[in-house]
Amino acid sequence: GAVVSQHPSRVICKSGTSVKIECRSLDFQATTMFWYRQFPKKSLMLMATSNEGSKATYEQGVEKDKFLINHASLTLSTLTVTSAHPEDSSFYICSARDYTYTDTQYFGPGTRLTVL
Amino acid sequence: AQTVTQSQPEMSVQEAETVTLSCTYDTSESDYYLFWYKQPPSRQMILVIRQEAYKQQNATENRFSVNFQKAAKSFSLKISDSQLGDAAMYFCAYRSGFTHTGKLIFGQGTTLQVKP
Numbered sequence: 465g466a467v468v469s470q471h472p473s474r475v476i477c478k479s480g481t482s483v484k485i486e487c488r489s490l491d492f493q494a495t496t497m498f499w500y501r502q503f504p505k506k507s508l509m510l511m512a513t514s515n516e517g518s519k520a521t522y523e524q525g526v527e528k529d530k531f532l533i534n535h536a537s538l539t540l541s542t543l544t545v546t547s548a549h550p551e552d553s554s555f556y557i558c559s560a561r562d563y564t565y566t567d568t569q570y571f572g573p574g575t576r577l578t579v580l
Numbered sequence: 581a582q583t584v585t586q587s588q589p590e591m592s593v594q595e596a597e598t599v600t601l602s603c604t605y606d607t608s609e610s611d612y613y614l615f616w617y618k619q620p621p622s623r624q625m626i627l628v629i630r631q632e633a634y635k636q637q638n639a640t641e642n643r644f645s646v647n648f649q650k651a652a653k654s655f656s657l658k659i660s661d662s663q664l665g666d667a668a669m670y671f672c673a674y675r676s677g678f679t680h681t682g683k684l685i686f687g688q689g690t691t692l693q694v695k696p
Contacts, residue, residue: 496681502623507671507686521681555623561682568615569684571625 466492466562470572477548478580485543485575487558493538494560498569499531502555514541548579582607584674586687593662594695600647601657601690603672611677614648614655615684620668628670631655633677659692667694 467490477483487497495516500508512533513521520533530552532544541560545552555576559569583606593599605614616628631639631648638646643660659666672687 498683505669505689505691507689508625510683513681513683557623557625559625567682568627568630569682570627571617573622573624 466570468572474576476578482546487541489539489560492562496561497541498559500557550579553579584687588690590691592693598660603655613675615673616657617671618668
């Protein structure tokens with residue numbers, strides 16, 4: 465299957481700082497990527513849909529000014545958590561839609577964010 | 581709005597035995613796709629199997645097969661000859677065939693324990 469990478473895998477930051485997470489599709493072009501948040505032993509909660517060359521579409525209840533998404537190229541989307549607070553600590557997962565052949569979403573390995 | 585329900589929070593199976601994970605969904609659409617994803621302790625989401633709604637034949641992938649009952653809106657996953665590496669959280673997901681974004685709607689997940 466297609467490969468999606470995510471960087472960093474873990475990040476610890478101080479409250480009030482911003483953190484950027486990168487999501488890359490390594491062997492396919494992805495015009496659409498997705499960002500999820502997952503709490504322990506819970507399902508994935510879609511935060512936003514990232515579209516290459518246009519603004520992201522945020523799900524209801526997700527603060528767009530806090531979770532900035534940029535999809536600057538067909539292989540890269542970034543999520544920036546601005547002015548992070550301890551309640552933003554979570555596991556963030558990205559996925560990329562591969563339109564070729566199977567039209568399937570492939571997931572990155574996730575990023576564990578801890579805000580102190 | 582579409583919903584996906586996994587009514588079994590936890591399941592267990594003896595190694596080499598067969599287990600079935602349940603999933604039901606609700607939709608008024610005629611064109612859609614269904615998926616099973618596996619999330620092992622590493623938390624990397626892995627596609628297990630997919631089913632197109634227009635296909636009557638149940639999808640199979642090696643030891644994994646589905647029982648797709650379109651009229652009943654049921655999509656169960658059968659794991660044959662269970663292995664220790666099958667221990668994971670399993671998510672059922674729905675994707676509309678009508679929206680261009682391709683976003684997934686996930687069920688709550690089922691944690692599968694495999695006993696040696």
